[in-house]
Amino acid sequence: MKKRNKIAMIGSGQIGGILALLTGIRKLGDAVLFDVVEDMPQGKALDLSHLAPVFDLDFRVSGTNNIADIAGADVCIVTSGVPRKPGMSRDDLIKINADIIRSVGEGIKEHAPDSLVIVITNPLDVMAYLMQKVTGFDHRKVLGMAGVLDTARYRSFLAEEMNVSISSISAFVLGGHGDTMVPVRSYTTCNGVPVEKFISAERLDAIEKRVRGAGGEIVNLLKTGSAFCSPAASAILMAECYLQNKRKLLPASAYCQGEYGVDGLYIGVPIIMGGNGLEEIVEIELSDNEKQQLNKSVEAVRSVVSEL
Numbered sequence: 001m002k003k004r005n006k007i008a009m010i011g012s013g014q015i016g017g018i019l020a021l022l023t024g025i026r027k028l029g030d031a032v033l034f035d036v037v038e039d040m041p042q043g044k045a046l047d048l049s050h051l052a053p054v055f056d057l058d059f060r061v062s063g064t065n066n067i068a069d070i071a072g073a074d075v076c077i078v079t080s081g082v083p084r085k086p087g088m089s090r091d092d093l094i095k096i097n098a099d100i101i102r103s104v105g106e107g108i109k110e111h112a113p114d115s116l117v118i119v120i121t122n123p124l125d126v127m128a129y130l131m132q133k134v135t136g137f138d139h140r141k142v143l144g145m146a147g148v149l150d151t152a153r154y155r156s157f158l159a160e161e162m163n164v165s166i167s168s169i170s171a172f173v174l175g176g177h178g179d180t181m182v183p184v185r186s187y188t189t190c191n192g193v194p195v196e197k198f199i200s201a202e203r204l205d206a207i208e209k210r211v212r213g214a215g216g217e218i219v220n221l222l223k224t225g226s227a228f229c230s231p232a233a234s235a236i237l238m239a240e241c242y243l244q245n246k247r248k249l250l251p252a253s254a255y256c257q258g259e260y261g262v263d264g265l266y267i268g269v270p271i272i273m274g275g276n277g278l279e280e281i282v283e284i285e286l287s288d289n290e291k292q293q294l295n296k297s298v299e300a301v302r303s304v305v306s307e308l
């Protein structure tokens, strides 16, 4: 008998809850919400299971404090950790979140050894790296989500500036998920027309600066947590590419072995994502300035990895 897809949320906080909701709405399979906080994942699951009949969704969702309940998961999406508070950088989170990733990584290795793991916890590229080390999974099956979100932010600001449909804007943000991320202007177009035709270089500089700070802009507005709807949607898109073997070209934090001059590190690069997880890293020609920015971003990630 063909089994239903099972998507496990490792961490059932703000992003975890929306991940389970979107799993149902996008008809990806059944969801299990795991968290260390007692009763909370069970409460979220019960609430979500009452949403399913409203939208006629054939969707089962459960909540648990026992990681063994993720057994057989096809995809594990990891948000467990603590989010940023105003004034904190993503890297300030490293010590607390590394311990959490080590512990849930052991659980995933034991109970869902065949799953694809999508890491969301910050500092993103470093936690993806750590997750691959702890699980020992093939690096194609451990990816970090940041580029889809950072690119969505770039596209959103550009569409607003140009007053065009968001679907016309194609863009890429590469590098580490932090202040050094690299919006790749040379590949950013409105339906193939270079974005520089529509927006002045000065305005583009300002928009790209806003992209780099967009996570922080939201943290400062929310005051008690970080962005959660768009990060969840971005990870769900990646899960969809895997479960439906879409082979979509998207930016993700992936283990580089020489690509872009990076060796033995997770960094945001364009990948083709399909039924094997990472199908291939696509190397695109960058301008000298973009190369320089990318190298700077790689060094920033490398220095945080060395703190592990």
Ligand code: TXD
Residues within 6 Å of the ligand: 010, 011, 012, 013, 014, 015, 016, 034, 035, 036, 037, 079, 080, 081, 082, 083, 084, 093, 097, 100, 103, 104, 119, 120, 121, 122, 124, 145, 146, 149, 177, 225, 226, 227, 228, 231
């Ligand atoms: O682009 C991106 N990658 C990101 C990353 C965009 C936005 C937010 N990003 C990061 O995601 C953020 O900095 C955090 O590190 C994670 C999760 O953010 P979220 O907003 O969902 O945080 P919450 O609401 O605090 O949820 C985290 C949950 C919380 O319920 C904890 O009890 C739980 O993680 N937690 C654990 N669950 C399971 N197992 C263990 N050990 C554990 N420890 C904490």
